[in-house]
Amino acid sequence: MELRILAPTGALGAGFDTDAFARGVAALPDVIACDAGSTDSGPAALGSGTPKLSAQAVTRDLRLLLRARDELGVPLIIGSCGTSGRDDGVDWVAAIARSIAAEENLSFKLGLIYSDQPAQRLRDLYDAGRIRPLPHAPAIDRDLFDRGHTVAMMGIEPLQDALRDGCEVILAGRASDTALFAAVPQLRGADPGLTWHMAKTIECGAACAIPPSANGLLATLREDHFDVTTLADGTRLTPRSVAAHTLYENTDPYRVAEPSGVLDTTGATYEAVDERTVRVRGARYLPADDYTNKLEGAELIGYQTVVFGGVRDRVVIDALPKLVPMAKEYFEAKILDVFGGTVDPADVDIDYRLYGAGAVLGGSEPDPLAPRELGVLITVTAPDQATAHAIATFVAHASSHLPVPEYDGLVSTLAYPYSPPETDRGPLYRFTLHHVATGVAPTELFRTTTEEL
Amino acid sequence: MTTLLDYCSLVRSKNAGPFTLTFDFMCHDQAAYDALVATGFLNPALFATLYDADPDQILVVNHPLALAVKVSLPRPTVQGDLRDTDCYAGQQYAPLMDMEVTPAPLHSS
Numbered sequence: 001m002e003l004r005i006l007a008p009t010g011a012l013g014a015g016f017d018t019d020a021f022a023r024g025v026a027a028l029p030d031v032i033a034c035d036a037g038s039t040d041s042g043p044a045a046l047g048s049g050t051p052k053l054s055a056q057a058v059t060r061d062l063r064l065l066l067r068a069r070d071e072l073g074v075p076l077i078i079g080s081c082g083t084s085g086r087d088d089g090v091d092w093v094a095a096i097a098r099s100i101a102a103e104e105n106l107s108f109k110l111g112l113i114y115s116d117q118p119a120q121r122l123r124d125l126y127d128a129g130r131i132r133p134l135p136h137a138p139a140i141d142r143d144l145f146d147r148g149h150t151v152a153m154m155g156i157e158p159l160q161d162a163l164r165d166g167c168e169v170i171l172a173g174r175a176s177d178t179a180l181f182a183a184v185p186q187l188r189g190a191d192p193g194l195t196w197h198m199a200k201t202i203e204c205g206a207a208c209a210i211p212p213s214a215n216g217l218l219a220t221l222r223e224d225h226f227d228v229t230t231l232a233d234g235t236r237l238t239p240r241s242v243a244a245h246t247l248y249e250n251t252d253p254y255r256v257a258e259p260s261g262v263l264d265t266t267g268a269t270y271e272a273v274d275e276r277t278v279r280v281r282g283a284r285y286l287p288a289d290d291y292t293n294k295l296e297g298a299e300l301i302g303y304q305t306v307v308f309g310g311v312r313d314r315v316v317i318d319a320l321p322k323l324v325p326m327a328k329e330y331f332e333a334k335i336l337d338v339f340g341g342t343v344d345p346a347d348v349d350i351d352y353r354l355y356g357a358g359a360v361l362g363g364s365e366p367d368p369l370a371p372r373e374l375g376v377l378i379t380v381t382a383p384d385q386a387t388a389h390a391i392a393t394f395v396a397h398a399s400s401h402l403p404v405p406e407y408d409g410l411v412s413t414l415a416y417p418y419s420p421p422e423t424d425r426g427p428l429y430r431f432t433l434h435h436v437a438t439g440v441a442p443t444e445l446f447r448t449t450t451e452e453l
Numbered sequence: 454m455t456t457l458l459d460y461c462s463l464v465r466s467k468n469a470g471p472f473t474l475t476f477d478f479m480c481h482d483q484a485a486y487d488a489l490v491a492t493g494f495l496n497p498a499l500f501a502t503l504y505d506a507d508p509d510q511i512l513v514v515n516h517p518l519a520l521a522v523k524v525s526l527p528r529p530t531v532q533g534d535l536r537d538t539d540c541y542a543g544q545q546y547a548p549l550m551d552m553e554v555t556p557a558p559l560h561s562s
Contacts, residue, residue: 039471041540042533042540043471043533044533134472135472135527136472136528138472240520243516243519244477244516244521247523248467249467249475251469251473251475251512253514253519268518269518301534301535349536353538359538361538361539361545362538364504364545364548365548367548381535429533431532434470434472
């Protein structure tokens with residue numbers, strides 16, 4: 001048995017080298033797969049449905065993938081469409097796929113797998129004690145599901161159902177990155193330990209290559225090992241670079257959780273075949289007693305207006321850490337006064353970050369810093385945008401005239417690069433869930449539609 | 454003085470999902486890896502102090518084939534939440550780089 005799996009890029013829309021991709025296509029892969037999303041860009045994509053990457057970039061990549069799929073006659077599987085894998089993200093990529101199909105005169109059976117979770121279903125699972133926290137999860141209550149947007153992360157099974165149904169292009173909502181690469185090999189009876197380890201190795205594209213890039217990898221899966229090959233010119237793979245990829249964005253390199261079980265890489269070995277290819281053996285897959293789907297949720301928690309300025313005067317820099325708490329007290333009184341008591345200062349967050357003086361690390365900054373100039377980012381968060389903006393206007397005004405004890409008269413304490421200094425940043429979202437739904441059938445939380453293009 | 458960066462060709466921090474902060478310490482070579490592991494410098498107590506975490510929730514894993522040590526812990530602020538300063542957690546490793554690491558004493562046979 002030999003199966004070839006092509007991972008053309010780390011993310012749909014991230015771009016990839018066309019020569020590297022052509023090398024992968026020339027190897028006649030049995031499936032092309034890539035993911036299109038992540039939680040890594042923060043909660044806004046899931047909360048608002050705004051994709052991280054542009055329609056232009058996604059169209060560019062998808063056009064090349066659809067053309068190659070047509071030429072090869074093999075499945076193309078894309079997961080976590082629209083960054084968060086929301087239903088509107090699937091619809092967004094589907095619309096792009098339909099346009100490309102019309103322009104390029106391509107025909108295929110399209111499968112769309114949706115992963116949004118209705119609040120009522122989640123409440124029912126919660127009431128039945130079937131939502132379990134993962135490590136470091138926040139506390140939740142049954143009303144949470146009405147306040148935000150929740151998706152479930154699919155494993156291989158909904159993808160395999162769509163493949164069995166003859167889908168040639170599958171655009172999935174939120175999906176385990178590895179499932180996209182594991183679905184076809186598992187359907188054809190490949191060893192699950194090798195399959196999941198192969199999938200984990202190539203799911204970020206050429207992130208494990210030297211140098212790392214968004215370009216592609218080809219995996220060749222056989223009975224008792226898989227080979228992973230880097231496709232871009234001027235890149236190589238080493239046993240160590242491949243072994244190290246199990247570390248990336250992962251809590252434990254030896255135990256990687258999937259909906260149906262755990263990939264155990266403890267016994268894996270890595271051996272150089274040539275400069276571009278590494279042979280991997282020895283991982284095991286430990287099926288779980290209970291099938292689980294991870295849940296991801298985000299809710300709106302406020303609206304923000306930001307003000308950015310800089311300080312160069314060393315006297316002001318020295319005074320600022322004392323002046324900021326005084327200013328915050330002043331703003332509490334000012335909010336009550338300006339809004340006639342209709343805005344509770346407790347509902348407003350006014351945050352000063354002193355860039356150059358430990359803003360990046362905050363409380364974890366071990367060393368006192370002595371900068372020559374300081375960036376001051378002021379963020380006002382309020383229940384609505386108009387209130388955030390209104391508060392930011394007097395915060396900006398007052399912050400540029402803080403009373404420096406060493407000086408007698410009025411001094412401008414902040415250099416503003418913009419007029420007006422306030423910029424509305426829009427809504428702020430928060431991740432709400434780090435949980436799994438337990439005791440579910442593998443396809444129960446997902447909904448598939450198909451169409452012929 | 455020996456610093457952590459003397460042992461490592463790469464030190465990085467990253468999210469492992471929105472609720473977990475993870476560090477990878479990739480050593481220069483086998484000798485550096487063995488020497489760093491022998492110091493016991495990368496231990497839960499250090500990260501508990503630096504990142505205000507419960508030592509029982511800190512995972513330290515040695516990965517000899519990658520010549521790396523991995524440390525994972527609860528994210529001090531949930532990614533992207535109010536007052537998070539580092540959405541990708543990409544700069545959280547910085548204070549560790551220049552810390553002094555006391556070399557492990559050589560064992561006599």
